[in-house]
Amino acid sequence: MVQFVQMLLAGTAQGCVYALVALGFVLIYKATETVNFAQGDLMMLGAFFALSGGTLIGLPYWAVILFAALVMAIVGMLIERVVIRPVLGHPAFTVVMITIGVGYVLRGVVTMVPGWGTETYALSTPFGQKVLRVGGAVIAVQELAVIGMTAALCLVLYLFFRYSKLGVAMQASSQNQLAAYYMGIPVRRVNMLIWGLSAAVAAFAGILLAPVTFVHSNMGFIGLKAFPAAVVGGFGSVPGAIVGGLIIGVVEALAGRYLPEGFKDVAAYVVVLIVLFVRPSGIFGETTMKKV
Amino acid sequence: MAQSMLELANVESSYGPVQALRGVSLSVPEGRIVTVLGANGAGKSTILKTISGIIDPQKGQVKLRGVEIQGRAPDQVVRAGVVHVPEGREVFPLLSVEDNLRMGAYTRRDPDGVAQDLEAVFGYFPVLRERAQQEAGQLSGGQQQMLAIARALLAKPQLMLMDEPSLGLSPKLTKEIFEIIVRINRERGTTILLVEQNAHMALKIADWGYVLEVGRIVMEDSCARLAEKEDIREFYLGVKAEGVRGKRRWKKKKQWR
Ligand SMILES: Nc1ncnc2c1ncn2[C@@H]1O[C@H](COP(=O)(O)OP(=O)(O)OP(=O)(O)O)[C@@H](O)[C@H]1O
Numbered sequence: 042m043v044q045f046v047q048m049l050l051a052g053t054a055q056g057c058v059y060a061l062v063a064l065g066f067v068l069i070y071k072a073t074e075t076v077n078f079a080q081g082d083l084m085m086l087g088a089f090f091a092l093s094g095g096t097l098i099g100l101p102y103w104a105v106i107l108f109a110a111l112v113m114a115i116v117g118m119l120i121e122r123v124v125i126r127p128v129l130g131h132p133a134f135t136v137v138m139i140t141i142g143v144g145y146v147l148r149g150v151v152t153m154v155p156g157w158g159t160e161t162y163a164l165s166t167p168f169g170q171k172v173l174r175v176g177g178a179v180i181a182v183q184e185l186a187v188i189g190m191t192a193a194l195c196l197v198l199y200l201f202f203r204y205s206k207l208g209v210a211m212q213a214s215s216q217n218q219l220a221a222y223y224m225g226i227p228v229r230r231v232n233m234l235i236w237g238l239s240a241a242v243a244a245f246a247g248i249l250l251a252p253v254t255f256v257h258s259n260m261g262f263i264g265l266k267a268f269p270a271a272v273v274g275g276f277g278s279v280p281g282a283i284v285g286g287l288i289i290g291v292v293e294a295l296a297g298r299y300l301p302e303g304f305k306d307v308a309a310y311v312v313v314l315i316v317l318f319v320r321p322s323g324i325f326g327e328t329t330m331k332k333v
Numbered sequence: 334m335a336q337s338m339l340e341l342a343n344v345e346s347s348y349g350p351v352q353a354l355r356g357v358s359l360s361v362p363e364g365r366i367v368t369v370l371g372a373n374g375a376g377k378s379t380i381l382k383t384i385s386g387i388i389d390p391q392k393g394q395v396k397l398r399g400v401e402i403q404g405r406a407p408d409q410v411v412r413a414g415v416v417h418v419p420e421g422r423e424v425f426p427l428l429s430v431e432d433n434l435r436m437g438a439y440t441r442r443d444p445d446g447v448a449q450d451l452e453a454v455f456g457y458f459p460v461l462r463e464r465a466q467q468e469a470g471q472l473s474g475g476q477q478q479m480l481a482i483a484r485a486l487l488a489k490p491q492l493m494l495m496d497e498p499s500l501g502l503s504p505k506l507t508k509e510i511f512e513i514i515v516r517i518n519r520e521r522g523t524t525i526l527l528v529e530q531n532a533h534m535a536l537k538i539a540d541w542g543y544v545l546e547v548g549r550i551v552m553e554d555s556c557a558r559l560a561e562k563e564d565i566r567e568f569y570l571g572v573k574a575e576g577v578r579g580k581r582r583w584k585k586k587k588q589w590r
């Protein structure tokens with residue numbers, strides 16, 4: 042029982058990271074109908090900026106988060122403006138290939154930057170190796186922090202999308218882009234800001250993941266797990282991405298404990314198959330068709 | 334005639350290789366209602382899209398109060414005071430009615446004015462107040478049309494472009510919507526360019542009418558006189574001509590040029 046709770050927590054914490062990367066997928070997909078396969082690599086780049094923010098500039102942990110999110114927001118907007126916008130209107134396949142290319146480039150660039158390279162780094166956090174003993178359970182403070190910070194970010198994003206003019210406009214232009222144009226919403230700028238937001242969320246995810254996998258140029262492959270998370274939630278649903286991420290994190294942790302070696306790595310895809318079989322549009326799949 | 338709010342001069346627009354407008358010139362005086370009649374595919378919607386910046390014309394000028402606005406981005410056109418109520422409503426289906434209305438005011442920076450206009454549109458369309466918190470996608474077609482008009486009003490336009498507001502509505506609702514269009518014009522002084530298939534209604538409320546055929550204006554006149562013309566009566570008002578012509582009508586081609 043105690044072990045089960047520990048495992049549930051570890052799985053949830055890991056699921057939070059999947060959830061945030063999946064959230065990035067979904068935001069961009071809803072806005073531009075583009076699946077951004079570079080999302081995991083944006084996360085990786087964000088983690089590297091956080092690393093340098095801490096070691097080079099000497100920022101404290103909280104400032105590191107803001108710094109990495111800000112820098113990545115700019116990177117995300119630049120990517121949209123420079124490589125994505127010019128190919129919009131081309132077949133979806135072209136755009137997807139370009140995002141895959143962007144991922145390769147980001148990984149390549151990181152290995153060329155002095156001080157980053159192909160090494161593995163530890164990102165220091167105020168939580169370190171601290172543990173909390175509750176009853177017989179040993180709980181890593183790190184895991185609680187990841188869960189807490191993810192919850193806080195989700196709350197902020199919820200309030201932003203629900204109540205701010207820009208947030209509602211982002212929803213509006215992803216629901217009906219043509220109507221957004223008619224209402225004078227600068228759709229292109231809004232889409233650029235969504236790329237910025239997604240990249241910032243990715244940076245946040247990278248920082249949360251860093252204590253688990255450390256920071257290295259291939260840490261972005263976790264996107265391969267976050268993608269099923271987005272699909273499970275119903276690609277195109279923000280709450281779905283969160284729930285999907287958590288489900289996959291927890292299932293993975295359980296599979297790692299109770300199933301034979303190797304099941305852990307395919308667990309995410311098994312979940313996808315089961316969910317899609319039962320509910321083809323995903324857990325939170327929207328039935329309303331999007332226009333334009 | 335009053336000062337001109339909108340002026341189109343020899344506007345040509347295309348969708349790729351398909352030329353939809355072949356040199357359209359028209360003028361909308363300030364404070365008036367002007368209508369463009371035309372069959373399906375004549376290019377009515379294209380005129381409105383060209384004005385609102387959704388598509389850019391290849392040739393010609395679009396002038397708003399004498400200032401050329403052709404080729405501007407749609408949000409700049411809205412800021413200049415022109416709002417387009419598109420064909421087929423185009424609401425934001427998953428946003429609440431109220432959020433839809435707020436998006437209409439996206440370009441505005443005067444919260445007090447927006448609050449006033451919100452009250453004003455609830456006055457025109459009380460049903461929208463009742464449904465303010467409901468998702469727009471759950472409204473009926475007629476209610477969505479009301480929402481589309483109300484949302485456009487929140488941009489505080491000087492000129493409203495309306496594309497077939499009666500499409501798919503019952504005759505009763507059509508009448509109501511047209512009454513409100515007239516009220517908007519009279520009470521708020523909003524100039525209106527109205528595109529309609531329902532020529533009956535359009536000719537009744539508009540001051541001046543243009544007839545568009547395959548991308549060209551083929552006739553213009555006051556609506557009272559247009560309503561008397563035989564061609565118009567026959568092709569847009571569905572009034573059958575009598576005698577020999579009536580029998581041979583299937584052969585006769587529309588010919589105004
Ligand atoms: N998106 C498009 N792509 C290509 N051609 C188009 C497009 N939209 C319209 N057209 C063409 O342009 C011409 C004018 O279309 P438009 O929509 O302006 O007609 P309309 O007068 O509004 O017709 P309706 O009464 O059916 O709404 C038509 O020949 C149409 O086929």
Ligand SMILES: [Mg+2]
Pocket residue numbers: 377378379420496
């Ligand atoms: Mg049309």
